[in-house]
Amino acid sequence: MKRKVALITGAAKGIGKQTAISLAKKGIHIVINYRKNEKSAYELSKYLEDHFSIQTMVIQGDVSNSSDCESMIKKIMSVFGGVDILVHNAGPYIHERKKMSDYSLDEWNYLIHGNLTSVFYLSKLVIPYMRENQWGRIITLGFDRAETAPAWKYRSAFSAAKTGLVSLTKTIALEEANHGITCNMVCPGDITTDWKEKSQKEAWEIVDKETPVGRPGTGEDIARVIAFLCEDESSFITGSVINITGGKDVLGKIKE
Numbered sequence: 621m622k623r624k625v626a627l628i629t630g631a632a633k634g635i636g637k638q639t640a641i642s643l644a645k646k647g648i649h650i651v652i653n654y655r656k657n658e659k660s661a662y663e664l665s666k667y668l669e670d671h672f673s674i675q676t677m678v679i680q681g682d683v684s685n686s687s688d689c690e691s692m693i694k695k696i697m698s699v700f701g702g703v704d705i706l707v708h709n710a711g712p713y714i715h716e717r718k719k720m721s722d723y724s725l726d727e728w729n730y731l732i733h734g735n736l737t738s739v740f741y742l743s744k745l746v747i748p749y750m751r752e753n754q755w756g757r758i759i760t761l762g763f764d765r766a767e768t769a770p771a772w773k774y775r776s777a778f779s780a781a782k783t784g785l786v787s788l789t790k791t792i793a794l795e796e797a798n799h800g801i802t803c804n805m806v807c808p809g810d811i812t813t814d815w816k817e818k819s820q821k822e823a824w825e826i827v828d829k830e831t832p833v834g835r836p837g838t839g840e841d842i843a844r845v846i847a848f849l850c851e852d853e854s855s856f857i858t859g860s861v862i863n864i865t866g867g868k869d870v871l872g873k874i875k876e
Contacts, residue, residue, distance in 0.1 A: 759849060
């Protein structure tokens with residue numbers, strides 16, 4: 621039986637790295653996309669091939685650039701023949717707090733293209749292969765309560781892109797359902813810095829009084845849900861937006 625191939629954008633570090641590990645455990649070949657973190661990408665590739673019986677491919681490319689996306693998919697096709705699982709993990713974010721009127725045109729376009737248009741670029745390229753095989757899994761990433769289109773002060777471009785992505789995710793799900801392709805969004809909670817690469821086991825030892833479940837969230841928490849959505853048996857789940865927050869009101873914690 622032919623092994624499935626997963627392309628994970630921005631996979632060199634953080635949640636993308638944990639997702640690569642979770643899918644590799646299931647025997648899925650992994651394509652590690654990176655934009656700048658070449659060293660981390662190749663370190664992850666070696667780790668996956670040393671610990672799991674899979675093949676990996678490391679590929680550089682900016683997902684906000686249509687030419688880069690076309691080049692990446694051509695290279696993947698030449699090695700693996702296609703992409704069965706597409707995880708849109710990469711998504712630029714500007715940490716500086718600024719009002720919409722203070723964004724430059726370049727900053728706005730950078731965030732919109734990187735978080736929304738990139739999903740169009742790559743999904744358009746891989747869907748024909750998925751249709752041919754009558755099987756495919758597309759996963760997008762959002763933020764807590766993105767499906768309600770909440771106001772998010774100082775994050776106008778990022779939130780606009782991700783709330784638009786909710787609709788795109790649900791639309792792809794409807795349009796491709798009869799081809800055996802599912803499309804879902806997972807929305808990480810307040811998982812920051814090193815916690816994006818930590819395991820659940822590490823978090824169980826930490827008390828977090830601000831999170832209702834009592835511990836911090838980890839990249840593994842997100843990766844496990846993504847891996848579940850990629851299973852054959854998850855074919856009835858599509859067009860869903862799944863918040864993974866430990867019960868914490870992520871936007872509500874933000875104060876002036």
